Amino acid sequence: MAKHPVVVYGASGYTGMLIMDALIDQNIPFTAISRSAERTREMMAQRVVRLESATYEIIECDHSVESLTRAFAGAKVVCNTVGPFINFGLTTVEASLKAGCHYLDTTGEQGFIRQARDQFGDLYRQVGLVLAPSTAYMYTFAEIAAELALETPGVDALETASxxxxPRGVGAGVTVGSTASIFELFRQEQCYLWEKKLVPHSAAASFNLVTPEIAQPVFGLPWGGTSLPVFFENDARVRSCISAVGFYDNDVMKLVHSVGQKWDxxxxxxxxxxxxxVINHLVQSTTPAMPPRERTTIQRTVDFAIGRGQLAAVRxxxxxxxxxxxxxxxxxxxAMKLIDNETHKVGFASAGKAFGHRYLLGFLEQRGLARATVTQL
Structure with missing residues (x-):
């Protein structure tokens, strides 16, 4: 049973430790849960900043609904980082519900997100809990951009890119868990939103993405479709949403594309x-170890949304x-909003809809992690 309001599940992984960093910064006590308490303790000592000032506990738990429900009981919020989510996510969603906890995760895996929405969205809503997958850089930054675009009257069609x-090279700067999720996307249907219906991309789909911040076009992919078409599927404002992902290293993106075509x-x-x-071999051959902590001089991002209406146009x-x-x-x-019971929506919801895109943007801006611009076209 958890003693503290927030649970970080997958605490020995790269992203789990960064969530603990951020919780410590906000003086939020947490329970770290993983399969190995010993490894979690060791990795936290090496990687978690300001650990000496934290209030926390470590619980060892296997990945089953029954065990996780017992471990989560007593908490208010579960932050889940254990993926690939299409394989492991629903177990954690169910356990969070049974323990009476709000649920957050970090994935953009469209197949899992649709399953979580369809199987558990109404159940979470009925008991006043939030089910908010994909609360992460990818794709919350793009969602913030999309919501800013939708503030322009008349916009009903979105094209987004992340x-x-x-670091250059296959697997460079990407965690083992993220790599596993990326390759899992090959065997999942990837959809975009068109005329309020989810439509599958072709297996060969790709994009040449142009943005003024980058001199050359960026080779992009649907990346499983992303979470955004699902989040906007039942949004009365939006008729279509097509999302793409690209990394500045076009050679790497083209390699991923070729692997996807080979998979098909x-x-x-x-x-x-x-x-x-096959997937295990791909993961081991591309991401052999946990990457180093990010640097602002290297890891930089541009997320944009182009919104169109009959005459309206905005970027x-x-x-x-x-x-x-x-x-x-x-x-x-x-987690701060959920601890204080301040949410815009319960049940299945994106981060932007549950907590407010302006709130999330402001939180990032105050920490020097993001800035936004809106241009009428």
């Missing part, structure tokens, strides 16, 4: 065990740095 720069032709019809082996851009650090801060910002 562009990030980090060679691996798609394999059994799950054989597909699992909203969020410039940012250190996306993993920003993810930790966003989780802390959301």
């Amino acid at each position: 562009l990030a720069r980090g 032709t060679e691996y798609k019809h394999m059994g799950k065990a054989e597909q699992d082996a 909203a851009t969020v410039h940012g740095v250190t996306p993993y650090l920003s993810t930790g801060v966003l989780q802390a910002a959301a």
Whole structure:
């Protein structure tokens, strides 16, 4: 049973430790939960900033609804980082509900998000709890941009892009968990929103993304469709939403695209065990170890939304740095609202709809992690 208001599940991982950093900064006591208390204690001592000033406990727990429900009981908020979420997420969502906790996570895996919404969204709403997946740099920054664009009257169509720069090379600067989730996207349907319906992208879909901050076009991919078409699917303001992701290293993005096409032709019809082996090999060959802590001189991001109506046209851009650090801060910002019972919506909701996109943007701006501009076109 948790002694503190916030649970960080997956506490021994890279993102989990950054969430704990941000909670400590806000003086929020937390319970760190993972499969190995020993490894969590060791990694926290190495990686978590200001740990000596924190109020926390460490609980060891296996990944089952029953065990997690017991571990979460007593808390108000669960911050889940254990992925790939399509494989492990629903167990944590169910356990959070049974323990009476609000649920946050860091994934943009569209397939999981749709399952969580369809299976648990109404159940969370009925008991006044928030189910807010994808509370993270990707895709909350893009959602903030989209919501800023939607402030222009008449806008009903969105095109969004998330562009990030980090160390060059396959897997550089990306966590093991993120890499596993990326490759899991190959066997999931990836959709965009068109005329208020989710429509599958083709297996070969790609984008040439142009933005004034970058001299050359960025090669982008649907990246599983992203969470945004799902979040806007039932939004009365929005008829269409197409989202893309690109990294400044076009060679890496083209390699990921080629692996996706190879999956469609060679691996798609394999059994799950054989597909699992392929994914495990891809993860191990691209992300052998936990990356170092991010630097603002290297990790920089541009997220933008172009909003169109019959005559209206607007571009909203969020410039940012250190996306993993920003993810930790966003989780802390959301946890603060949930601890104080200050939410705009209960049940299934995006971070922007649950906590307010202006609140989240302001929280990031105050910490030097983001700034936004809006230009009428």
